[in-house]
Amino acid sequence: MQTIRIAxxxxxxxxxxxxxxxxxxxxxxxxxxxxxxxxxxxSILARQREKDPGAGYAEDFIEILRSLTPALHAxxxxxxxxxxxxxxxxxxxxxxxxxxxxxxxxxxxxxxxxGDDLLPxxxxxxxxxxxxxxxxxxxxxxxxAATPGRASSGTQPxxxxxxxxxxxxxxxxxxxxxxxxxxxxxxxxxxVITGRVADASxxxxxxxxxxxxxxxDWDRLAAASxxxxxxxxxxxxxxxxxxxWQTADLADVGYPIAELSSNGTAVITKPPGSGGTVSRxxxxxxxxxxxxxxxxxxxxxxxxxxxxxxxxxxxxxRVQVTGATGRAAPDQLKVSLAYRDGWMAxxxxxxxxxxxxxxxxxxxxxxxxxxxxxxxxxARTNVELLGHGAGVPGAFFHRKYQPPGxxxxxxxxxxxxxxxxxxxxxxFAPLITSGPAGLAGYASGRPQVRPVxxxxxxxxxxxxxxxxxxxxxxxxxxx
Amino acid sequence: MxxxxxxxxxxxSARSGDKGNHANIGVVAADEDAYAILVSRLTSVRVRAFFQxxxxxxxxxxxxxxxxALNFVLYDALGGGASRSLRIDTQGKLLATALLDLTFxxxxxxx
Numbered sequence: 001m002q003t004i005r006i007a008x009x010x011x012x013x014x015x016x017x018x019x020x021x022x023x024x025x026x027x028x029x030x031x032x033x034x035x036x037x038x039x040x041x042x043s044i045l046a047r048q049r050e051k052d053p054g055a056g057y058a059e060d061f062i063e064i065l066r067s068l069t070p071a072l073h074a075x076x077x078x079x080x081x082x083x084x085x086x087x088x089x090x091x092x093x094x095x096x097x098x099x100x101x102x103x104x105x106x107x108x109x110x111x112x113x114x115g116d117d118l119l120p121x122x123x124x125x126x127x128x129x130x131x132x133x134x135x136x137x138x139x140x141x142x143x144x145a146a147t148p149g150r151a152s153s154g155t156q157p158x159x160x161x162x163x164x165x166x167x168x169x170x171x172x173x174x175x176x177x178x179x180x181x182x183x184x185x186x187x188x189x190x191x192v193i194t195g196r197v198a199d200a201s202x203x204x205x206x207x208x209x210x211x212x213x214x215x216x217d218w219d220r221l222a223a224a225s226x227x228x229x230x231x232x233x234x235x236x237x238x239x240x241x242x243x244x245w246q247t248a249d250l251a252d253v254g255y256p257i258a259e260l261s262s263n264g265t266a267v268i269t270k271p272p273g274s275g276g277t278v279s280r281x282x283x284x285x286x287x288x289x290x291x292x293x294x295x296x297x298x299x300x301x302x303x304x305x306x307x308x309x310x311x312x313x314x315x316x317x318r319v320q321v322t323g324a325t326g327r328a329a330p331d332q333l334k335v336s337l338a339y340r341d342g343w344m345a346x347x348x349x350x351x352x353x354x355x356x357x358x359x360x361x362x363x364x365x366x367x368x369x370x371x372x373x374x375x376x377x378x379a380r381t382n383v384e385l386l387g388h389g390a391g392v393p394g395a396f397f398h399r400k401y402q403p404p405g406x407x408x409x410x411x412x413x414x415x416x417x418x419x420x421x422x423x424x425x426x427x428f429a430p431l432i433t434s435g436p437a438g439l440a441g442y443a444s445g446r447p448q449v450r451p452v453x454x455x456x457x458x459x460x461x462x463x464x465x466x467x468x469x470x471x472x473x474x475x476x477x478x479x
Numbered sequence: 480m481x482x483x484x485x486x487x488x489x490x491x492s493a494r495s496g497d498k499g500n501h502a503n504i505g506v507v508a509a510d511e512d513a514y515a516i517l518v519s520r521l522t523s524v525r526v527r528a529f530f531q532x533x534x535x536x537x538x539x540x541x542x543x544x545x546x547x548a549l550n551f552v553l554y555d556a557l558g559g560g561a562s563r564s565l566r567i568d569t570q571g572k573l574l575a576t577a578l579l580d581l582t583f584x585x586x587x588x589x590x
Contacts, residue, residue, distance in 0.1 A: 038561075039497075039498075039499070039561065040561050040562050043562070134499075135499065135500075135501075236494075241494060242492065242494075243488075243492035243493060243494070243575070243576075243579065244492060280546075281492050281507055284505075284507045284543075284546045284547070284548050285492060285493070285494040285505055285507050286494070287505075287543075287546060287548070288494065288503070288505025288506075288507070288543065288548050288550045289494050289496050289503075289505060290496035290497065290498055290503060291503060291505075291550060292498065292501075292503065292550075292552055293539075293541055293552075294541050294543050294550055295541070306543060307541075307542070307543050307544075307545065308545070309543075309545065309546060310545050310546070311545075311546050323545070338562075341562075341563065344565075380565060381565070382558075382565035382566065384566065384567055386567060390566070390567060391567065391568055391573045391577070392530075392533070392568065392573050392574060392576075392577040393532045393533060393566075394530065394531060394532025394533065395529060395530060395532075395577040395578075395580070410567060412565040412566075413565075414563070414565060452562055452563060453562050454559075454560075454562055454563050455499055455500075455560055455561070455562060455563075457499050
């Protein structure tokens with residue numbers, strides 16, 4: 001039986017930058033995965049690409065790679081698989097290659113996986129009836145018909161889209177599976193950079209490359225997918241985000257390692273001497289994290305049954321995971337699609353005093369009234385009293401509480417018109433002199449107005465998506 | 480028969496997250512006895528009532544008996560989802576912590 005050690009050093013774009021280096025320098029691993037793409041990260045990266053055609057990938061990855069160059073020198077077997085390519089994997093591969101050449105690693109083979117980006121053919125896919133909303137079944141054309149004002153309300157200086165391109169859509173990416181990753185590894189890649197790949201597939205790819213598994217061995221694919229799902233969110237399986245947070249030293253939390261065996265058994269663990277903890281609870285909490293029906297955890301590789309999974313603690317910080325079963329992968333791929341949906345801003349003020357609840361409510365009303373006086377009725381608004389149960393509206397009042405002597409007022413507005421939201425953010429400062437006494441916390445300045453990208457989960461036929469793999473040495477990636 | 484009021488917190492840990500405009504809460508029982516109580520008492524109806532003010536349209540409950548866990552899917556719980564929500568908790572990260580404070584009366588818990 002063969003066993004490989006696959007680690008995860010980031011669970012989202014913005015995760016702890018030192019984690020990957022601390023991981024690979026304190027534990028011997030074969031593969032380090034970096035997961036940088038949450039549902040809406042693609043739209044943020046797409047907006048960066050609009051402003052700069054060379055941008056649109058997770059620049060954190062280049063910082064991470066810089067921190068890993070000593071390990072790449074010292075551990076010739078270490079391989080890295082990252083979906084940090086975002087909407088521009090080739091630019092990410094070139095940036096990585098430049099860094100590798102500068103770090104005296106010009107022969108390192110860098111693989112780049114593309115083919116997930118559906119934006120260039122969105123119109124033809126729409127006409128073929130693809131990309132219906134996963135939740136509502138609505139065709140994509142209904143979105144475009146319903147949002148005539150949205151394209152024109154966005155005043156950003158994006159490169160003019162072709163007249164046929166539905167302008168409100170900023171990103172549309174199919175979730176690719178493990179196969180192009182395994183192909184890149186088979187072609188000799190030591191670093192594989194992808195765009196939108198399913199999180200679990202970052203782990204399944206190396207498993208398929210290393211083991212003599214068939215692409216229709218559904219139980220094995222399910223086993224690797226479970227291991228990938230467990231480590232994909234970084235420290236969430238090693239003590240982070242735990243109800244029992246007190247028991248783990250989280251400052252130097254160890255990021256996770258899945259020891260995956262060719263018989264389909266996985267052991268979840270973390271580097272020796274690191275903080276955090278791996279227990280039945282941390283593993284099972286993560287097993288059920290962000291899932292729907294546990295009998296059908298769908299990836300591009302396999303339809304997994306999580307209810308068959310068994311978990312056993314075999315020694316401190318080592319939890320064995322077995323039993324996953326799988327069925328044939330779905331014929332369709334999930335697509336993450338984002339479209340422009342106006343502008344939003346939130347402002348906060350500290351409201352102090354025994355009457356802080358009433359004062360905060362009054363401040364919210366004053367803000368909206370002054371927007372009206374300026375000619376703007378805001379489309380969507382919300383007033384929250386933080387410190388008074390706003391975190392989960394309604395649920396707070398199931399417990400006893402003391403009325404607060406201070407709270408944070410948070411007011412949010414969303415409108416198709418940028419100028420309406422610009423007007424809204426100007427209404428906070430005047431409250432200091434023309435609102436009630438007992439307000440503070442304006443030092444950080446006017447709230448930022450940000451564009452909103454709404455999410456349209458969809459499906460596309462697998463046969464319409466062709467992943468592409470390029471593998472070249474670092475020096476060959478450079479112009 | 481002795482009775483006792485228990486909180487979910489006494490029986491389980493929990494974790495929540497988002498999928499578009501839907502949220503899920505995974506509840507992990509401390510042991511088999513706790514799991515049995517949760518299966519019988521922590522129903523989808525109860526969870527939906529607890530989160531009524533969020534505008535949840537439907538709650539579905541799934542059982543994972545081998546790992547002593549329940550998964551609740553709360554449809555339309557997030558006020559538009561991560562990017563459109565006007566709430567501070569755009570991704571439902573607090574829902575699990577809130578659910579741990581749900582209480583119910585257990586008649587035979589000590590038996």
